[in-house]
Amino acid sequence: MIVRFEYFAPKSLDEVLRLLDEYGPDACLLAGGTDLLLKIRAGAVTPTAVIAIKAVKGLDLISFDTTKGLFIGATALLSDFAGHPAVTKHYPALRDAALATANVQVRNMGTVIGNLCNASPCADNAPTLIAMGGTAVVESRNGGRCVPLEDFFKGPGQSVIGPGEIVTSVTVPVPPKGSGASYLSLSQRSRVDMSAVGAGVFVRLESSRIAQASIVMGSVGPVPMRASKAEAILAGKRPSAALFARAGEAAAKESKPISDVRASASYRRQAVGVLVERALGEAAARAKGD
Amino acid sequence: MAAFDIVGKGVPRTDARAKATGSATYTDDIKLPGMLHGRLLRSPVAHARILNIDTSRAKALPGVKSVITGADIPPVRYGNWRLFPNLQDEYALARDKVRFIGDEVAAVAAVDRDTAEEALGLISVEYEELPAVFDVDAAMRRGAPLVHDEVEGNVSLDRKIRYGDVESAFKEADYVRKDTFTVQAVSHAYLEPCSSVAQCDQDGRITLWTSTQVPYIVQCLLASTLKMRENDIRVIKPTVGGGFGGKMELRPWEFCAAFMARSTGKPVKFTLTRREELATGRRRHPMKLISKVGFKKDGTLLAKDLKILLDGGAYNAMGPTATFLCGNFGAMLYRYPAYRFLGLHVYTNKPPASAMRGFGAPQSLFASETQMNLAAEELGIDPIDLRLKNAQVPGDEIPDVATISSCGFRECLENVAVMSDWKKKRKSKKKGYGVGIGCYSFISGGVFNWFNTQYAFSTAEVRAFADGTVHLLTMASDIGQGSDTVLKQILAEELGLAMQDIRLTTADTAMTPQADLGTWGSRVTLMAGNAVIDAARQIKEQLFGAVSARFNLNVIYDLECKGGRVQAVGKPERGVSFGEAVAMVQKTNRGKALVVRGSYTPRRKGLVTPAFSFGAQVAEVQVDQRTGLVDVKNMWTAHDCGTVINSKSVEGQLEGSLHMGLGYALSEQLVMDGGVTVNDTFLDYKIPTALDMPHGVSACVPTYEPEGPMGAKEAGEGMVSPTAPAIADAVHRATGYRCMDLPITPEKILSGMKNKG
Secondary structure, three states: OOOOOEEEEEOOOHHHHHHHHHHHHEEEEEOOOOOOHHHHHHHHHOOOOEEEOOOOOOOEEEEEEEEOOOEEEOOOOOOHHHHHHHHHHOHHHHHHHOOOOOOOHHHHOOOOHHHHHHHOOOOHHHHHHHHHHEEEEEOOOEEEEEHHHHHHHEEOOEEOOOOOOOEEEEOOOOOOEEEEEEEEEEOOOOOOOOOOEEEEEEEEEEEEEEEEEEEEEEOOOOOEEOOHHHHHHHOOOOOOOOHHHHHHHHHHHHHOOOEEOOOOOHHHOOOOOOOHHHHHHHHHHHOOOO | OOOOOOOOOOOOOOOHHHHHOOOOEEEEEEOOOOOOEEEEEEEEOOOEEEEEOOOOHHOOOOEEEEEEHHHOOOOOOOOOOOHHHHOOOOOOOOOOEEEEOOOEEEEEEEEOOOHHHHHHOOOOEEEEEOOOOOOOHHHHOOOOOOOOOOHHHEEEEEEEEEOOOHHHHHHOOOEEEEEEEEEOOOOOOOOOOOOOEEOOOOOOOEEEEEEEHHHHHHHHHHHHOOOOOHHHHEEEEOOOOOOOOOOOOOHHHHHHHHHHHHOOOEEEEOOOOOHHHHOOOOOOOOOOEEEEEEEEOOOOEEEEEEEEEEEEEOOOOHHHHHHHHHHHHOOOEEOEEEEEEEEEEEEEOOOOOEOOOOOHHHHHHHHHHHHHHHHHHOOOOHHHHHHHHEEEOOOOOOOOEEOOOOOHHHHHHHHHHOOOOOHHHHHHHOOOOEEEEEEEEOOOOOOOOOOOOOOOOOOEEEEOOOOOEEEEEOOOOOOOOHHHHHHHHHHHHHHOOOOEEEEEOOOOOOOOOOOOOOOOOOHHHHHHHHHHHHHHHHHHHHHHHHHHOOOOOOOOEEEEEEEEEEEEEEEEEEEEEEEHHHHHHHOOOOOOEEEEEEEEOOOOOOOOOOOEEEEEEEEEEEEOOOOEEEEEEEEEEEOEEEEEOOOHHHHHHHHOOOHHHHHOOOOOOOOOOEEOOOOOOOOOOOOOOOHHHEEEEEEEEOOOOOOOOEEEEOOHHHHHHHHHHHHHHHHHHHHHOOEEEEEOOOOHHHHHHHHHH
């Protein structure tokens, strides 16, 4: 298949925004290219302009501030993110999710935000970022907006990002005292693979009770999905294995998986319940500082 | 056992540096001036009559130099089974019908690959779709659509084996069980996709560089399909990135490259994509295996009745050989006083299955080894003890096959039990934990001459030079298994030379001696190795004569080639350097070069193989009982490959086998939706990664195979078979789920556990 497009590698964000504005829906942003190039080659997308953003200075920033929290720039690599001292220290679950993404080679090319913008239901970085209250900072020539990641995904391969827009960063609040998070995923080939099921959870304890719980499941619906009924089961309760098992069961019931070549719907439903239960256990342990 | 200088050592591979540094030249690396790029148009439907093909728009596209269809080429059917022409069932491009999704319909050669690809989209083919069959049961049903109109019932070949009185043996048996097993299609997944470049010279002769295991077979079949003389075709095998049985036939792109190089006068290259390889490529046969076995109470085997239905896909490919061999593998490990086998090779409208590492053994042994484990459980006998009771030993005769010469199977079983601490681990009641066992026997090359070659099975030419070097020429094909290194080692050992004293030219049908049947069935070390030894001994005879005359040695003296010298044994001062000895022979012969040819053809070795190898493997697993995920912790392997020629190569073969066996057991499967291969990328065709590999420990049981070069026989191909039954047995101990249909997926484990309550 002959694919012809204009290729741009602007050095400034202004230039990126101008090009996005000029080419509108026919433009594709290129960061690591680990998803985009495969799609172009397969003919799944046919851009007239490909705008590479890796040359934009400062866009790969990863920083942490004890009041503002975590800042992840648009071109921050998955491997840099996973190895960042602040991420390791304050957001171990986000690190785990980044490390669960694809393989070393892809993590050395691909970006955290690219993983989100590709909007796959199995994006490994989405569930935990949503559960921890992450927000996407979206910019365009007409100004900017902030979108909570929970509202970011619209369907398989679809997000709220429209023509002319770019996600320049994602921010995550400082984890409150007494909180913990966890990401677990699995696939048939157990160690380096695209996840067949994933679960990202966040819990905050207050006086030994669960004051806040967020559960987000991957690959069991058209978008990374919240398990609200399971969350409700947890609210105000003392963390225990039995409670987490009940929450897992509820999450499994809420999930809306499909059958495909990677797993059947019934297996996904069963497995996501187990993952939610286990992730809650790990998150609670982290919350207690174990 | 003889002491060796080079044989047995972990000599580095001759191609290690080139491959590690990326300088090895594979077929797709070859770029010739003016070269065109070819692409194939494949059938989008599983079964259809071709009503019309319009190539005019494709031909009109600027940059397109040639478009051909089945109507443009000689109507010659081909296939590897030349001995039985009715089994040759393929045309390079479809003529009347297409029979699977991916069947080659037309070919385009253009100035670049993109143009060729674009031209494919401009060819319009009118199909009349026909009803199709996608599994063996449907294909054999009365009134089923015929994949090949002339083959009634879609059974292209049957194979029967029968010895002993099966019926009365079952009557005598205290314990009889009958089980049905199914196994899936898997891909060879060689890392180098198929690639071919053809060039036509001024005299009309063809040179084809191609990624193949069988240059000689490609040469012969290319000649017949092009209606040319064999000697007008030169096939060269560059560095090959794996074959595993998937590159052992003439293939349409090889034909098309040659045909279009001749018609356009320009070199033409075809390189397949990974998607083509996975979606339409050769694969390991899915099989349905129905096996009945009978034992005495004490575990003595009395009889087996085995029926195997091979899902061959749309063409025979190497299916007939797999049909023959899976019957032999069904009764190779143990002594069966009575055995009956019926194998049916069945056409379906799917990509053809063919040879793949193990050649019928992984399927057959998954069934028979699992059945041994089932029987052991019900007879209340430890599975290793049950095997020891029935294991083949040297001198055992397999009726109509051969008498087994070297055999270290019992030692393998005893060894692996000790290595793995079997008795203790097997008793463990730890949740989700289990150990299990599987065994194998394998062949060292085939005897049955299905290709009907007129040449020796393997040939080697050795030229010796006065500078102390030699040149070894052989058509034997190193496709990554390391035969170049092993053959050099054998020659170096025989002639007392160092590895660097040997120049090697291989796998060029115009330059290396006729012939060699290629790389498959673990035949190269034994057969080409024997040919090399034959040549080396002829060289030595002449050198010894010259040295004997020079030192006026009494005829009772023995001579040797050692350390670069040719000398009397025990009296090294009565000798000269290898080069001087060569010069002396040349002078004696008044300037004639010292060149000899050695060969090997198995004779008086039955119709299956000249030598058998054996092994036993124990798997240790931990299963997550809630998700069904299997973690293979350890694998212990004891095997009998005769003399080890290259210890590093054997180790590499074992690692590779384990890796492939692991995928076959747990994760690899070409998922079919009717005739569509659903998972046609490496994302969804799940080969285990390095991180999935268990810790492995192996031991070679020392034996000496009289028919093999320096006592060597097969290593590493048979080993792909025990892994799946061993893991399946371990998973059964861990979870209660007994796998009868590979692969062992987490879903099957969970539902199996549920059914057990």
